[in-house]
Amino acid sequence: xxxxxxxxxxxxxxxxxxxxxxxxxxxxxxxxxxxxxxxxxxxxxxxxxxxxxxxxxxxxxxxxxxxxxxxxxxxxxxxxxxxxxxxxxxxxxxxxxxxxxxxxxxxxxx
Amino acid sequence: xxxxxxxxxxxxxxxxxxxxxxxxxxxxxxxxxxxxxxxxxxxxxxxxxxxxxxxxxxxxxxxxxxxxxxxxxxxxxxxxxxxxxxxxxxxxxxxxxxxxxxxxxxxxxxxxxxxxxxxxx
Numbered sequence: 001x002x003x004x005x006x007x008x009x010x011x012x013x014x015x016x017x018x019x020x021x022x023x024x025x026x027x028x029x030x031x032x033x034x035x036x037x038x039x040x041x042x043x044x045x046x047x048x049x050x051x052x053x054x055x056x057x058x059x060x061x062x063x064x065x066x067x068x069x070x071x072x073x074x075x076x077x078x079x080x081x082x083x084x085x086x087x088x089x090x091x092x093x094x095x096x097x098x099x100x101x102x103x104x105x106x107x108x109x110x
Numbered sequence: 111x112x113x114x115x116x117x118x119x120x121x122x123x124x125x126x127x128x129x130x131x132x133x134x135x136x137x138x139x140x141x142x143x144x145x146x147x148x149x150x151x152x153x154x155x156x157x158x159x160x161x162x163x164x165x166x167x168x169x170x171x172x173x174x175x176x177x178x179x180x181x182x183x184x185x186x187x188x189x190x191x192x193x194x195x196x197x198x199x200x201x202x203x204x205x206x207x208x209x210x211x212x213x214x215x216x217x218x219x220x221x222x223x224x225x226x227x228x229x230x231x
Contacts, residue, residue: 002154035217044114045205045221056219088155092215098171099145099218103154 003028003100004089011108017077020105022089024070028100032092034072036065039086039104048087049074076107084109112136112220114206119225126196126229132189132206132222140164140184143209143216146191148202149224158204159191163212174200196229203227 005023012018022034036049047056049065052072064075076083089102118130130146146158159170159180168180179192189206203224209216 033217037221042223044223047219050210050217050219090155090218092217098169099147099157099160101147101155101157 002103003093003096004091004102006087006089006102006105008103009106009108011110012076012079013110014079014081016079017075018079018107019076020074020087020107022072022074022102024091024093024100026070027095028070028091028093029067029072030070031094034065034067035090036063036074037088037090039088041086045088079109081109083107112208114208114220114222116204116206116222116225119204119227121228121230122196123231124197124229127192127194128196128227130191130193130204130206130225130227134187134189134206134208137208139182139187141212143212143214144180144182144189145207145209145214145218146180146189147205147207147218147221148200148227149205150202156202160209160214161189162214167214169214193227196227198229201227201229 033051037045038048039045052067053065086104088104093100113135115133143162145160161168161180177195181190205224206222207218208220210219
């Protein structure tokens with residue numbers, strides 16, 4: 001069971017806006033930055049959002065992140081077929097003294 | 111271009127040992143901490159171990175403490191994971207992951223494609 005909680009699936013049609021949630025507690029999301037990653041099975045996961053809401057260079061501005069209290073969310077606007085992938089969140093947990101992850105959300109573009 | 115390439119995965123019997131390697135390029139290796147993260151196929155991710163830039167600080171998940179050992183060779187731009195007393199539940203894809211700075215707590219920025227370890231009799 002993952003320390004951070006994500007919905008197992010999400011979907012949308014091309015052009016739509018979808019959001020993926022990530023919830024934790026005061027030892028992890030409540031105290032530390034939240035990161036989002038994009039993963040196509042068989043390939044290297046890619047950092048999508050760092051420090052709650054910052055996009056690394058090369059990440060389109062269609063992707064945005066936010067955090068409030070012990071929850072965070074990833075928003076993808078102008079959905080495209082190539083956005084179909086797994087998305088997972090991660091943060092440091094001060095109580096466990098390790099990196100913790102969400103279970104991942106499989107995004108389907110209908 | 112940052113590249114991390116894992117090797118050493120395979121099929122191993124319970125109780126056996128395996129050593130994973132990660133060859134890196136495209137950045138100054140000893141400026142960054144490194145990590146191993148694993149994913150059981152179809153399941154979530156689990157951070158396994160981390161090592162700081164010069165190897166004098168390491169950390170492990172409770173599930174592998176005492177069985178796995180992380181190390182690095184900065185002269186050879188390589189990261190290693192020695193896995194002993196392997197169990198069925200260690201079956202997973204193992205990813206080599208760079209930390210964003212010298213210490214273990216720095217966020218995970220670049221990942222390799224992973225190598226599959228299968229523990230089975």
